[in-house]
Amino acid sequence: MTIKVGIVGYGNLGKGVRKAIEQNADLELVAVFTRREPGQLEAGQEGVRFEHISTAEQHKGSIDVMILCGGSATDLPEQTPAIASMFNTVDSFDTHAKIPEFYDKVNAAAKQAGTLSVISTGWDPGLFSLNRLLAEAILPEGKDYTFWGKGVSQGHSDAIRRVPGVKAGVQYTVPVQAVIDRIRSGETPELSTREKHLRECFIVAEEGADQEQIRETIVTMPNYFADYDTKVNFISEEELKAEHEGMPHGGFVIRSGVTGAGTKQIVEFGLKLESNPEFTASVLVAYARAAYRLSKEGQSGAKTVFDIPLGHLSPKSAEELRRELL
Amino acid sequence: MTIKVGIVGYGNLGKGVRKAIEQNADLELVAVFTRREPGQLEAGQEGVRFEHISTAEQHKGSIDVMILCGGSATDLPEQTPAIASMFNTVDSFDTHAKIPEFYDKVNAAAKQAGTLSVISTGWDPGLFSLNRLLAEAILPEGKDYTFWGKGVSQGHSDAIRRVPGVKAGVQYTVPVQAVIDRIRSGETPELSTREKHLRECFIVAEEGADQEQIRETIVTMPNYFADYDTKVNFISEEELKAEHEGMPHGGFVIRSGVTGAGTKQIVEFGLKLESNPEFTASVLVAYARAAYRLSKEGQSGAKTVFDIPLGHLSPKSAEELRRELL
Numbered sequence: 061m062t063i064k065v066g067i068v069g070y071g072n073l074g075k076g077v078r079k080a081i082e083q084n085a086d087l088e089l090v091a092v093f094t095r096r097e098p099g100q101l102e103a104g105q106e107g108v109r110f111e112h113i114s115t116a117e118q119h120k121g122s123i124d125v126m127i128l129c130g131g132s133a134t135d136l137p138e139q140t141p142a143i144a145s146m147f148n149t150v151d152s153f154d155t156h157a158k159i160p161e162f163y164d165k166v167n168a169a170a171k172q173a174g175t176l177s178v179i180s181t182g183w184d185p186g187l188f189s190l191n192r193l194l195a196e197a198i199l200p201e202g203k204d205y206t207f208w209g210k211g212v213s214q215g216h217s218d219a220i221r222r223v224p225g226v227k228a229g230v231q232y233t234v235p236v237q238a239v240i241d242r243i244r245s246g247e248t249p250e251l252s253t254r255e256k257h258l259r260e261c262f263i264v265a266e267e268g269a270d271q272e273q274i275r276e277t278i279v280t281m282p283n284y285f286a287d288y289d290t291k292v293n294f295i296s297e298e299e300l301k302a303e304h305e306g307m308p309h310g311g312f313v314i315r316s317g318v319t320g321a322g323t324k325q326i327v328e329f330g331l332k333l334e335s336n337p338e339f340t341a342s343v344l345v346a347y348a349r350a351a352y353r354l355s356k357e358g359q360s361g362a363k364t365v366f367d368i369p370l371g372h373l374s375p376k377s378a379e380e381l382r383r384e385l386l
Numbered sequence: 387m388t389i390k391v392g393i394v395g396y397g398n399l400g401k402g403v404r405k406a407i408e409q410n411a412d413l414e415l416v417a418v419f420t421r422r423e424p425g426q427l428e429a430g431q432e433g434v435r436f437e438h439i440s441t442a443e444q445h446k447g448s449i450d451v452m453i454l455c456g457g458s459a460t461d462l463p464e465q466t467p468a469i470a471s472m473f474n475t476v477d478s479f480d481t482h483a484k485i486p487e488f489y490d491k492v493n494a495a496a497k498q499a500g501t502l503s504v505i506s507t508g509w510d511p512g513l514f515s516l517n518r519l520l521a522e523a524i525l526p527e528g529k530d531y532t533f534w535g536k537g538v539s540q541g542h543s544d545a546i547r548r549v550p551g552v553k554a555g556v557q558y559t560v561p562v563q564a565v566i567d568r569i570r571s572g573e574t575p576e577l578s579t580r581e582k583h584l585r586e587c588f589i590v591a592e593e594g595a596d597q598e599q600i601r602e603t604i605v606t607m608p609n610y611f612a613d614y615d616t617k618v619n620f621i622s623e624e625e626l627k628a629e630h631e632g633m634p635h636g637g638f639v640i641r642s643g644v645t646g647a648g649t650k651q652i653v654e655f656g657l658k659l660e661s662n663p664e665f666t667a668s669v670l671v672a673y674a675r676a677a678y679r680l681s682k683e684g685q686s687g688a689k690t691v692f693d694i695p696l697g698h699l700s701p702k703s704a705e706e707l708r709r710e711l712l
Contacts, residue, residue, distance in 0.1 A: 076645070076646065079645060079646045079647075080645060083526050083527055083645070084526060156712070159708055159709070159712055160705070160708055160709050163708055180712055185712045187520070187524075187653075189711055189712045190520075190696055191655075192711045193696050193697065193699070193700055193707060193711050194513070194516075194696055194699065196700065196711070197672045197675075197696075197699035197700040197701075198513075198665075198668045198669050198672050198699070199668060200409050200410060201409055244658070319402070319405060319406060319409070319661065319664040319665060319667070319668050320402065320405045320661065320664045321405075323660045323661045323664050324660045325657075325658075325659050325660060325661070325664070325665045325668070326657070326658040326659075327513075327656075327657055328654075328655070328656045328657075328658075329517075329654070329655050329656075330653075330654045330655075330656075331651075331652065331653055331654075332570070332651075332652040332654075333651050333652075334649045334650045334651060335645065335646065335649045335651070338645040338646045338649050338651070339524075339645060339651045341645070342524045342525060342645050342651070343524050346523045346524050349523075364697075364707075364708055364712055365696075365712075366695060366696055366697035366704065366707050366708070366711075366712070367695050367697055367704065368695055369692060369693050369694055369695050370516055370519050370520055370523075370691075370692055370696075371519065371690075371692035371693055373519070373520065373523035373524070374519055374522065374523040375523075378692065378693065379486070381519060381690075381692050382485055382486055382489055382690055382692070383485070383486050385515055385518045385519050385522070385692075386482070386485050386506055386511045386515045386690055386691075386692070
């Protein structure tokens with residue numbers, strides 16, 4: 061018996077979820093739900109059934125978990141409570157400041173429906189959050205550091221593309237290696253986000269554009285670049301296509317703590333991802349398995365990564381896990 | 387209201403637990419239980435109450451969790467089931483091959499008594515196990531690698547001290563950096579434990595001993611060194627005392643997996659510990675908090691790190707965790 065899964069939304073994340081489900085024999089994709097015309101999505105997607113989101117309700121009882129792949133700005137605040145009133149759900153809501161409010165709304169909807177919703181999973185929030193919690197609980201005296209990258213920042217890439225004379229471009233957030241090395245060697249400096257990261261831009265300039273002017277506009281741009289160490293590289297359109305089409309990302313959570321009389325102890329978790337959406341999708345799929353199991357156990361309401369025993373993520377039995385992985 | 391904790395066994399690990407409890411305001415040490423004469427342990431340990439292990443039963447109802455700090459070879463196989471028949475327990479049983487059998491015995495004792503026992507926690511088994519599980523569940527197609535060190539191996543240190551002409555010495559297991567670098571860069575080689583680690587010995591020779599003979603005896607010693615790349619350094623007694631009295635350890639769990647059409651994704655967890663026993667103790671103390679909470683929730687029997695939501699390790703409420711750490 062497989063766990064029956066639906067996908068809501070079919071951008072990069074939704075496509076990643078489809079691929080991740082194929083890697084897990086105990087899960088089965090029933091249908092992809094979309095706000096677009098389902099027929100438009102079918103070309104080149106053999107073996108996937110597309111349905112309009114308005115038909116979701118008809119699948120009540122035949123889909124075990126819906127994986128919600130919309131964005132945090134406008135999609136998920138509406139979608140998660142609505143879908144949670146019919147199905148178990150998993151989402152990657154990542155607007156940190158709004159998580160408490162989002163939790164309350166989803167929890168109320170899921171409790172009332174008797175469904176279970178895993179909210180705000182992925183890698184940050186998600187795996188990074190787990191590691192922040194774990195290291196802080198074990199080393200209460202200490203400092204932790206989260207670094208992001210090297211990875212594309214969509215907001216900053218959009219900002220550079222709006223600069224006059226810029227034809228195309230991409231921006232990477234890059235953790236400062238020298239700072240990471242200091243922390244790994246046991247120092248615990250006070251650092252702002254901007255001291256931990258630099259920004260690197262790869263730009264295709266329009267023909268005849270003043271590169272010096274573009275550079276100046278970017279590095280002095282308030283909020284986005286002015287306070288950061290920013291490097292601007294001009295490249296050809298061919299190079300941009302060849303080298304910068306991927307969606308790599310990653311980062312580190314490092315806690316540097318002390319035990320006893322000043323004994324240094326360092327805990328580090330890191331990710332190096334060739335595809336951010338495919339990895340996030342793989343996390344969502346593992347949590348879909350957990351959502352199904354928790355629901356079968358009779359639990360309901362909103363849950364976060366903090367509430368879920370990690371054994372529930374694996375297709376292996378508790379006995380197999382103890383024998384093979386402990 | 388604090389969680390009342392007892393410590394059973396007062397070697398390096400038990401001492402580490404005492405120090406870790408002092409770092410956690412919600413925990414309180416009631417007494418240290420020992421098989422030795424309690425009076426012998428009191429010198430220089432102000433503020434700690436020592437009791438003979440035979441008196442433990444009298445504390446039933448007034449100690450919430452017993453942290454068992456004995457060894458895995460002979461202490462814990464007896465102690466954990468015995469103490470679990472009276473108290474919630476946490477231990478660091480680390481004989482991997484015998485965990486299933488140990489689990490069954492402890493589970494039976496704890497179920498019958500209505501207590502809860504967290505077995506086999508620490509960092510390996512423990513945090514490393516959690517990370518092996520997490521990465522495998524998220525990246526089902528992949529390979530994982532566990533490296534230990536740089537850290538002292540007690541068994542190998544004992545072996546070199548038995549070599550004729552050796553006055554004192556210590557052996558470190560050291561992960562091979564070049565191999566780690568290959569894996570971090572995306573390669574997935576097949577590697578045995580000996581290909582991933584080298585062995586480094588620091589030896590104080592007896593006066594007039596033949597150093598070349600000692601080196602030869604060590605590097606050709608079957609099982610312990612013959613199949614490893616082994617480096618032997620001769621140092622003075624003063625240097626041994628100054629540089630090699632600590633108990634550093636650590637290591638890495640790295641999973642290199644693929645998603646989609648061969649997209650590489652790497653997940654890594656690492657520890658760099660100045661004191662292995664103090665860090666292990668800190669993990670046990672965080673799991674003591676979890677054992678107490680699970681027991682309060684009405685659960686009983688043996689549990690491993692795979693069964694416990696990580697939120698239970700933290701003194702913070704679920705709401706605080708969502709707001710501050712998610």
